[in-house]
Amino acid sequence: MRHLPILRNVAVGLALFASSLVARTASAEATLVVEADSGRVLHAEHATYPWYPASTTKLMTMYLTLKAVKDKRLDMDSLLTVSANAVAQAPSKMGFKAGTQLTVDNALKMMMVKSANDMAVVLAEGVSGSIEKFADDMNAASKRLGMTQSSWVNPNGLPADEQITSARDMAILARAILRELPEYEMYWHIPSIRFGRRIMRNTNGLIGRYPEADGMKTGFICASGFNVVATATRGGRKLIVVVLGSRSGMVRSEKAAQLFERGFGSGGLSWLMPSLGTVENLQAVAAAPPNLRDEMCGRHRKRPASEEEDSETVQTLSDNVDPSSAFAGTLQSLRGRATTGPLLGPLQASVPVPVWVGVRPTSPQPTEVAEGRAKKKRGTAIARTPEAKDAPKTTAAPAAQPKGSAKPATANASASGFSLTPSIRSPKVGTFAPASAADKPIMVPERGTKSDPKAAAKTEQKAAPAKPKPRAATAAKPDPAYTRQ
Numbered sequence: 001m002r003h004l005p006i007l008r009n010v011a012v013g014l015a016l017f018a019s020s021l022v023a024r025t026a027s028a029e030a031t032l033v034v035e036a037d038s039g040r041v042l043h044a045e046h047a048t049y050p051w052y053p054a055s056t057t058k059l060m061t062m063y064l065t066l067k068a069v070k071d072k073r074l075d076m077d078s079l080l081t082v083s084a085n086a087v088a089q090a091p092s093k094m095g096f097k098a099g100t101q102l103t104v105d106n107a108l109k110m111m112m113v114k115s116a117n118d119m120a121v122v123l124a125e126g127v128s129g130s131i132e133k134f135a136d137d138m139n140a141a142s143k144r145l146g147m148t149q150s151s152w153v154n155p156n157g158l159p160a161d162e163q164i165t166s167a168r169d170m171a172i173l174a175r176a177i178l179r180e181l182p183e184y185e186m187y188w189h190i191p192s193i194r195f196g197r198r199i200m201r202n203t204n205g206l207i208g209r210y211p212e213a214d215g216m217k218t219g220f221i222c223a224s225g226f227n228v229v230a231t232a233t234r235g236g237r238k239l240i241v242v243v244l245g246s247r248s249g250m251v252r253s254e255k256a257a258q259l260f261e262r263g264f265g266s267g268g269l270s271w272l273m274p275s276l277g278t279v280e281n282l283q284a285v286a287a288a289p290p291n292l293r294d295e296m297c298g299r300h301r302k303r304p305a306s307e308e309e310d311s312e313t314v315q316t317l318s319d320n321v322d323p324s325s326a327f328a329g330t331l332q333s334l335r336g337r338a339t340t341g342p343l344l345g346p347l348q349a350s351v352p353v354p355v356w357v358g359v360r361p362t363s364p365q366p367t368e369v370a371e372g373r374a375k376k377k378r379g380t381a382i383a384r385t386p387e388a389k390d391a392p393k394t395t396a397a398p399a400a401q402p403k404g405s406a407k408p409a410t411a412n413a414s415a416s417g418f419s420l421t422p423s424i425r426s427p428k429v430g431t432f433a434p435a436s437a438a439d440k441p442i443m444v445p446e447r448g449t450k451s452d453p454k455a456a457a458k459t460e461q462k463a464a465p466a467k468p469k470p471r472a473a474t475a476a477k478p479d480p481a482y483t484r485q
Contacts, residue, residue, distance in 0.1 A: 029245045029255065032167040033263040034279045036178050036231065036238040041276035042263045047167040048282050050149055050289040051244045054219030055115045056227050057157030059173055060138050062108060065123045066181050069104065076105040079359065080126040086118040090158055093118040096357065106355045112217065113193045114200045120156035131155065145176050149284050159221050164289055167242040168282045170229045174216060174240045188215040194352035205253035206230050209344040222297035226252040232260045239263045245292060257343035
């Protein structure tokens with residue numbers, strides 16, 4: 001009987017130790033590597049543990065939208081209207097006003113690159129009529145595909161207790177997208193988009209930094225940590241990598257790159273590795289999804305984590321840069337925050353894909369987007385007319401001259417005055433210019449002739465201003481004070 005308290009304490013200790021192991025497992029990353037063609041699992045760690053999907057939800061939204069287009073229930077040029085529900089969504093979003101119309105094509109690009117939550121709602125309402133009906137369609141698609149651990153209540157992945165998936169289910173969805181919708185692959189690997197003069201880079205830090213990366217979507221909320229579903233192709237072999245619960249965007253990208261390297265390097269020795277079967281055969285874990293809110297967004301952090309902290313950047317181009325040029329893409333890559341690691345290189349330059357509101361882009365694009373309106377500059381770049389170059393020189397006051405003739409017309413003139421190549425500018429008021437330069441040309445003596453110093457001195461005296469400063473070089477007589485010394 002004396003030993004009963006001791007045994008009871010040991011049992012309590014073992015229970016606490018087991019619960020700590022479960023908690024540690026719940027807070028660890030969930031990772032998975034799958035061959036896209038065969039579905040064969042190359043690596044799995046907590047792959048069937050339930051997880052909050054965050055914005056990787058948008059892969060399902062894209063899947064259902066593209067299926068509607070492929071089935072002729074919707075067209076890429078169909079106009080969708082931004083509703084009050086879409087306007088009410090939390091960031092990240094484009095921030096259009098209610099009533100704004102845009103095509104399915106542009107809404108898809110904005111959702112997949114900018115990870116715009118309002119565009120996900122616009123697409124959901126366009127496909128199914130309402131968020132609730134679209135959520136039913138999402139759940140029906142999950143059941144049909146065998147995504148047994150997934151449930152959906154919204155099209156964008158904003159926090160909701162009922163919005164749950166797993167690494168296994170997201171890999172199944174990625175395989176379905178690649179298998180059923182290969183003609184639409186450009187939508188999940190666009191490096192950046194341009195709306196007006198604003199450039200938005202893809203939130204996927206692998207695109208443009210890991211050479212073989214070619215898709216798909218990232219996600220983040222405080223409860224989930226940093227998630228990504230990614231694809232890469234090497235030697236004709238495509239792999240799918242899922243990472244859920246990383247502590248930052250850079251760690252997420254580097255972890256995914258490491259898993260790709262492991263997967264591509266396992267081809268020759270796969271027969272030595274224990275078989276993990278196919279992704280559909282992975283056994284689900286019945287548990288509640290881990291909540292990483294305190295770890296991701298707790299008070300111990302200097303600032304709350306966010307999807308934009310190291311992978312997504314919104315930039316505004318100056319008026320003298322053509323947004324559609326390769327130079328704009330290079331400028332974008334130079335301004336982008338470096339997300340580099342042992343396997344990730346510098347961001348490769350790319351030309352942003354233009355997007356717009358309405359059916360077709362008309363005149364210059366509007367600038368009020370991307371969570372706030374762009375500040376208007378006082379000066380506006382105006383193309384100079386060819387007549388300005390041939391205008392005759394006049395001696396009238398500068399105020400009387402037309403605005404367009406203040407500077408000679410040049411091909412690289414800009415509103416800011418910055419030029420990549422030198423240009424000739426006329427002297428401004430208050431700058432030094434010799435009077436002789438405006439009245440008489442400089443006479444250069446011919447070879448073999450001698451110039452007359454006295455005649456040159458007389459010419460210089462005549463051309464000098466009314467009250468010139470004394471010059472030592474033009475003095476005709478020596479200074480008496482100097483001779484006394």
